[in-house]
Amino acid sequence: MKLHYMLRLAFKISLFILLTGIISFAGLFLYIWPQLPDIEELRDVRLQTPLRIYSHDGSFIREIGEVRRVPLKIGEIPPILIQAVLATEDTRFYQHPGFDWLGIARAAIGFIKAGGVSQQGGASTITMQLAGHFYLDRSEITIKRKIMEAFLSIKIERELSKDEILELYLNTYYLGHRAYGVGAAAQVYYGTTIENLTLTQYTMIAGLFQRPGKDNPISNPEASFNRRNHVLNRMLTEGYITKEEFNATIAMPETASLHLPAVELEAPYVAEMVRLKLIEDYGEDAVNEGYKVHTTIQRVNQSTANRALRKALQEYDQRHGYHGPEHHLEITQEMNAEAVEQFLSTFSIIGNMRPAIITSILETSVVAQIQGTGRVEMYWEGMNWARRYISENRRGPEPKSAADIFQVGDIVRVMQDEYGQWLLTQIPAVEGALISVDPNNGSLLALVGGFDFNRSKFNRVTQARRQPGSSFKPFIYSAALEHGYTAASLVNDAPITVTGQNSGDVWRPQNDNQRSYGPVRLRRAITRSLNQVSARLLEDIGIDNGLQHLAKFGFDINRMPHNFTIALGSEGISPWESATAYSVLANGGYHIEPYFIERIEDYKGNVVYQANPTLVCDTCDEQPEQTGSAPAVAITPSTADAEAITQPVGNLSPTPEHPDQTRQYARRVVDARNVYVINSLTRSVIHDPGGTGSRAQVLNRKDLSGKTGTTNDQRDAWFAGYNSSVVTIAWVGFDDFSRLGSTEFGSRAALPMWIDYMRIALADIPDVIKPEPPGLINILIDPDTGRPTAPGTPGAFLEIFNEVNAPKKLNEGEDSSVIQDLF
Template identity: 40%
Template sequence: MKWLKRLVIAFFSLGLLGIGAIVAAYFYVLPELPDVTTLKTVKLQTPLRIYSSDGKLISQFGEKRRIPVHYEDVPEQLINAVLDTEDARFFEHKGIDPIGIIRAAFILVTTGKKSQGASTITQQVARGFFLTRDKTYIRKTKEIFLALKIEKALNKEEILTLYLNRSFLGNRAYGVGAAAQVYYGKELNELTLPEMAMIAGLPQSPSAANPIRNSTRALNRRNWVLSRMLEKRNITQALYEEAIQAPITAKYHGAVIDLYAPYISEMARDYLVEKYGEEEAYTGGYDIYTTVDSKLQMDAQKALRNNVYAYDERHGYRGRTKVLWSDVQPDDEEIKAKLKQTGSFQGMYPAAVLSVDEQSAKVVTAKGEIYELPWDGIKWARKFITNKRQGKAPKLATEVLTAGQQVWIRNNGSIWQLSQVPLVASAIVSVDPHDGAIRNLVGGFSFYMSQYNRVTQAKRQLGSNIKPFIYTAALEKGYTLSTLINNAPINKPDTRQGTAWRPKNSPDVYGGPTRLRVGLAQSINVMSVRAMRYSGLDATIAQLVKFGFDPADLPRNESIALGSPSVTPLQVVTAFSTFANGGYLVEPYFIERVESANGDLIESANPTLACTPTATEPLLADDPFAAMANELQSEVPEEMDSTTPATMQCGNEDSRFAPQIISEQTAFLITESLKSVIWGGGDWSKGTGWNGTAWRAARVVKRRDIAGKTGTTNESRDTWFSGFNPKLATTVWVGFDDHSQELGRTSWNANGAKDQISLAEAGAKTAGPAWNEFMKDALAGTPVEPTKTPEGIVSARIDLATGKLSRKTDYTTRFEYFIAGTEPTEYVTEQEEDNSDIFIDKSEEEDLFQ
């Protein structure tokens, strides 16, 4: 009894000492224990994601791949697999597992090794969010007390959800949602039992047991997880036997990108990094929804790519990229290894020529795929000499290809063909004219080749794309569409140039007095210069500034009338939108809204609207557009003051409104002239028909609600096509990044199509085809917008030769639009009719400034 009493006292003393030690340890680490209630509002590090306006994922930025999931969205069997593996008594204990602790202590005493951590899932959450992974006693003590506090602050489902979303599972995947996507390319609810077991086995050894890096160890780990599920009776013996026989199917899956639009995603990334800093932008879980429409973006990318290929191929073939063998053909594996040294992009693949027949060739790719290139895929490849010269059209494939050469191939939609990496650059951008939303943006042929965004960064000479703005100034000063401007050589030089600058038409042909509508539609140079002289250089520059062009980019000489200013495609399409929306200068924008990781709205766009406010109150003084709008309002003629009923009203008290920089009537008249650029005029059956410079658009797009303007700079260094319908404005630019290079010209290719493009490159032929293809696809299925004549516009029948009123109703006359009060008052006389010639120009050779 004495020994028993002593034993009881000893155990009681040890118990007191243990309790004292625990209390002492608690108060020792208490100052260093964090507030676990922060876990209720914890912000998991999730990547930045960028979407199109219709919800297609464009890009994802961030080191950690995480797809946060809710507890109810996790399959039951995945939860069972995790608990059976990591913490079978999770729902019974209060944060720590005494049995597990005793087991770990026993192993430590008997072996001297800390091989068993005895950490519950709650303890792992504590360690993952607040502690390090160092195996020290003080860290373990903190972990235990934090686990107890977490169990009081959160319920079991909340704790398990944090664990499932926080755990690192290899290959930059954090959480089970990301692991399902990274390893299997699936959503959680699509996983099979073996796949769930594989993911459940990763937290303890995300690298060593990784199914991509170490399939053998991963298989053993997965099967052990399945055995635990069987032991805990969460699966049957039959399911277990079937699951352990399943092969390893895991492989790396990148983020599921629905829409490849790298230039716009880079713009969105730059925006968020500048606003929040790099670390917050990449880990804050922000979702950016851009204004880009996925269909229009794909249409634009296809149109630009096809047009660049077409330009590049009609200028000739520059030859093979390298020679892989000349005598003895290497074995298949060696050929594939050599080809893999060159990556594919933009639908082009490196290939080795295996054999060449008279009018075909066989090639092999890096994947070992063998394709036959038919003659239709080879015959384009006449020799490139310079941008202005090409060799003769080949008659045999052996003139182009030799076995052993490494070349580029691509599928053009119908056949595999010989290709090459284009050297020319291009850009395309479209905006909604009514609020400035950027609907598509392609900053170059290949983001892989160059991240330079030519839509926003490249300032290039505008060429004849500037002429609609030149004529706008003339219209507002008193010219009409029927005003005759002398289409004759200019002999009076502009002294500001410093030299005797005498602009010429191209071709160097002059037709005498010509109506303004025809002069704009046919891009006649001397008429543009004379129209600018009528308005005055200062007034013209002031008008261009209203359209959003930077005064610093506008030279103070007459070359401005032919497009010497350098501007970006985004500036150009914004300016052209003014004609489509009734005269309002909208502000382009590309971010529709930004959401937090929880789906909360962080910010949303408040675009400028191209309409008259429903309220009559003046714009607020702090509105950035107020001063400009009020200044412009003072310049509006009395007959068009604010009492004139607006044709379109919109918005609310929170809306921002674009300033109206030209009258709706002037915008309408310019639009009508730009329709003539496409559709021409006159009567072909009577011999008076004439083409506008963009007549090809009429044949391709086949809509009467489109208007546009070609543009080519001197020596064809920059080519443009800008145009619109009431719903969409689009600008295309083509040129070389090296401004010293000319786009050149091409000779007729005997192997080419009947409608092939040849002779000098120009806006209509070089940039126009991309605009035509894009607008045809973009507007397909949408109704043709009827012409809406605004108030204050009247029509009168005029004589085509003189621009005066006519009583005739034949092919020598037409109805023309005028701002009320500017229509002609004088009728053409019989003598004038007899002595005048209808202006006719049937030439399809575009002038150098179109």
Template identity: 40%
Template sequence: MRFLKYSLLAIVALMFIGAATVAGLYYYVKDDLPSVDTLKDVRFLTPMQVYTADGKLMSQFGEQRRIPLTLDEIPQSMIDAILATEDSRFYSHRGVDPIGVMRAFWVMVSTGEMREGASTITMQLARNFFLTRERVWMRKIKEAFIAVHIEQLLTKDEILELYLNKLELGHRAFGVGAAAQVYYGRDIHQLNLSEIATLAGMPQGPSILNPISNPAASVQRRRVVLARMLAENYITREQYDVAYRAPVSARYHVAELELSAPYLAEMVRQEMVDRFGVDDAYNGGYKVYTTVNSEQQLAAEYALRENLHAYDERHGYRGPEMRLWGIDPESLFSDENAQLQKLPDEDTLAIMMQNRGEPWAESDIIEYLERQPRFGRLQHAIVSDVHEKTVDVILRGGMRATLEWHHIDWARRYIDAERQGNAPQSAGEILNSGDHVLVRPVDDGYHLAQMPGPSSAIVALNPNDGALQSIVGGYSFNHSQFNRATQAKRQVGSSIKPFIYAAALERNFTLATLVNDAPITQWNPGSGSAWRPRNSPEVYDGPIRLREALARSKNVVSVRLIRELGVNQTADYMERFGFDPADVQRNESLSLGAASFTPLEMARGFAVFANGGYLVTPYFIDRIEDSDGNIVFQSEPSYACARCAAEAVGVEFTDDDHANEAILSEWNQAPRVISEQVAYLITEALQSAVWGGGSWANQTGWNGTAWRAQALRNRNLAGKTGTTNDVKDTWFVGYTRDIVAATWVGFDNLEFALGRSSLNSNLGRQRQPIVASEAGATTALPGWVTYMETALSQLEERPFELPPNMVSVRIDQPSGRLTNRTDHTSMFEYFIRGTEPKEFANPERRPQEVFEDDDGLF
């Protein structure tokens, strides 16, 4: 009895000491314990996602990949695997598992090492949110106290849901939803038992137990998880056996992007950082919906790349990227070879020195190709064999392909921007075995290619509200992050002329006004030289109507107009179109396009003509949603017309103003900057730039500079080419009622000109339709046409509506006066009421009333 008495007293004493110790420890650490109330309103760090207007994911930004799931969205097999492995008594303890604590204590006493942590799921949650992974007693004590607090605050299901979404599972995957995507590229509901067990085994050591970094360790851990699931009766023996023997199927999966638009995505990223700050923008779980149409965006990217390749192939082949064998490696460092090709890196040079000019082993070729960067659709390849008219190549991953003759016969030697070598007669004149080349996939195989020399940009917007429809700022974002569509201010050449002609129409000039198309020579006493602006081509037609002068881009006519209008007055007028005053040069060279604007600025300026005279503000974000789907930002664009606003919000619009009061009251109207009559007249002239005029049957027909756009077979197209005097910048800006697009092509290095090309006898004019000097019509316009083939297919073909206060009268084409004749010498012309001609043409005296500048320079 005495022994029993003392034993009970000892137990009571130990319990008292234990309780006192726990209480003492609690009061010792309580000031360091964080508040767990924040778990009631947890915001997981979720990446920002960027979507197109039609809901396709184009980019994802964030430090962590996470797909938050509710508990009922997580498969029961995943929950069972986690419970069996991490905390089988989760639903029976109060945050700390006494049995687990005693087991860990016994292991420590028996081995002298702290091998088991006895951490429950709640304790792990406490550590993941509030503590570190440092294996020390004080952290474990804090962990236990926090776990008890969590159990008092949250239900078991809430704790488990937070835990499964918070888990760090390697490769920047947080939570089981993201891990399923990262390791298997599938939704978590699509995983099989072996894959679920693999993920469930990773919380213990995500860096060393994940199936990508350490497949063997991952398999062993997966089998432990399966054994625990079998012991807890979560799976059958048959399921266990199948999953036990399953191979490792994991590999790294990037975010499943449905569309790649990196230049636009970068614009969104910068806007979101400016709006919310870096941390919140990247990790706040925002969904950003842009205004860009996915199909048009793909079309713009395709058009830009194909157009640059067409230019490059006209000008010849600059040779392979590098020779890997068939050459003395040490000779690469001679001055001559260093100028002709890239120098190898250390790994490549080591293999070249080892082989001493002999062909490489296939394993070395594959490893070399894996190291090469990716640029657009270009693929790296190594020439393995050269035949008479074909070339065999090895592609990334060891895949083999043959380049047929019609895919390499373009590759005559590049000499300089103005000259190309003779057309090759055999494949051996172009390539050698061991050449590292670039190819691009085409419908019937692979086409020999090279990284294009010049750069380009395409941007399109809706002229009725400024919403961007597509934007591409260069050939490849990986090659250059510089967005030429929004950042490159380049001289615009003749594409500036519509703004100057608009200023003239505001000053009572008409499309029928005659201006003398004759050479100009002006002596500059200060420089001791003469300024001689020239037409391109250098052809002068004498008196010419403004419609035809703009459509045919007559330079000297533009000079005469700016002299009459005044340089400062013209520059002030141009600022109406949204151009920065600092970019508008105030001298006569402004008439020839000396000003420098970005493609986006040019598209915005031309939108004024397309929408009837309103200056819209370009925008590319339609709305922003938070992680809960709440709209935190909705764009409020300014519209060019009430009908545009109604169509944008899906409201039926009629001509009854009373029925549209609701629309009109909420309508953000863009400012009117020019009259709708002037906008219409400029559009008329720019349609002539596409379709020309006169009578070909009577030998008076003429083409506008944009005649290649006729291939689109759309009578409502209007547009203007642009070429600088030195052919360093080429442009085309064109539009319909519902879209305006600007295309620019030029070298980033302002010292380089686009040059000219001669006929390649291998290709003929059918395969090489553009021969001669590069220009807006031949270099930029073809890319615009390719893009618009897709863009126009998505839009209703609508003519430009004739505005009020306009009249149409029949005029005599040579003189611009009224006529009663109905033959090829006459045409109907539009005028603002009151500006139409009042006198009839005199056939005996043509032309009459030719405009000439004050200096009388004809």
């Protein structure tokens, strides 16, 4: 009887507990279920993936973004890695409904012991971890969170398949050092793709899911090694590996090291331009949307531009003397090579220059320990340039021995020449810029915004506004041709005083050598870069007429001073603006705008952005009257990505079914005859004796045109040069506008950079001058008078004229007023 009573009581208590549990569960279900988020968000989740930037030929330039991720399909993930993760994180993943009551009970015990909050997580299933990862606050682990995880996991398992859940888990979890997902972890820790790893590497990655920030193999190798071995033990227990595999693997050392994306082409200033453009048009999240941006940059051009700029700035720097060591370290007997190397590691590599410490000094050589290289001997030929810097115009005496230059312990910069010899160098304070574009469509071929991006992110191609000096003169001469002047017009190169609009404003331009040459032809004036002639031309045609003509080249005339100083390039412009303007001359008179983004692909590989630039076409039947000033680009977002792409890049229009039907042609802005004559004049700058750009004759090409530029007190040095295929602008100067030195003209400071670049950039481009447009005529003229002359006249040569204002042959007694003289 008593036993029967006890059984009934036990049954009632059990039934009460069961009913209470069911009612409680139902109550929790009714309370929590409506609050749960839509799981469809998981199905359509867009994994944060970094922006990757490439050159036109596919060379990798840079990866930008907060995360590193390589999204993988479940079928692309090796089964052995999946087994390693399941053995460690959730052995019954493919059997349970999404949660584990034992894990929840374990969390409850921890909750009670900790007085309401437990920092020891229970045995959460992979589905529960995924639920917490995407939807819940992970700052602390509480009973409420565990219950929410359980219900969320039920909902997730109802709407996603097991493989979909596991794929999300393996792609989204943070695994240390900005790596999200197993694909990124393989690259970050082993520098390869996931399918190329070994068992020991798979188990290391599988062990990262617990404490990736602290216990990864870079931050804590010992903890990571122990965790890896724990994963191996779990795999052995679960029967995923044999005892032989376990013994062979557990004895292997850990081989992980930090692997950053291998840059194939150095173009950091271009990469930053891409980043800023995508953020401007797509928003801040653009760098994490997995876009692949293919730029217009050509690998050979860009690498050549990098070398040319650094060489030019280093040569300038050495011409002006040695500034002394960068730092000094007192070397003691206790300091071994390892200690010295550790000290050197605190110095960054700048450009192509490594830090080194002088360890011993001989008569005409030194021994230096170079960062990452070891000890080498440097010889006299690589250091004898190092006269002491005094000022931009003065140096100390020539050194007689190495001791005149160094002390033991000096931290200096060194670089290797083409023969592998180490040379003394120094970080130049002077800066430079180079931009190269295709004038027939505006595509950017190369851009270098400074000596070293890590030292200064200021992009001097796009952000610096510097006086162009005489490199501005071709546009003034073009305006003069527009108003009746010819290449043979005589202008008096004599002192001139120009009065400004305000009373007392007086300007007296002078030539660089302070000399005057009297009446000179325009061709000779631009060849010798005579300042007084440019001033007289603008004074004669008028400022308003000059400004209106300058606007045709893309210059913002509202920003320019309304006075005659613009004749000598007094208004600051950027090298980018200069390249835009010179492209009008190079392409025969059409306005194009440089552009640098060729194509954008989304994270799925769909092309969502395709450049459709304005093209120069001399032979097309019709040239539509349009601005032709922007790189029109077409975007066709896929349905899934339509919301992500809300702002266009540049001027965008829907991608047409037949792109040829919407091809955009550049608008003519300057008469073809005018441009041809200017190009002929600027060829003389290079090819005529005494031309300021004559050094470029070393390229042995007849199709080159260009103009040097030097500003007052030699604060800026330019060379702008081109043919019909490539326009390149080179600039040298100090960011603080210091003087370059009394002998540092554009022909000496900037032209060598241009030559070194163009030697390679033009290597495969035919040496051809564009054909003469209709309406031009060649007339034999007297070099002294600029007037038509008879064959046999000493020095006579053929000059090119626009038929509209070409001089007529003068017979005795004829009026000579058709010859334009300005005195």
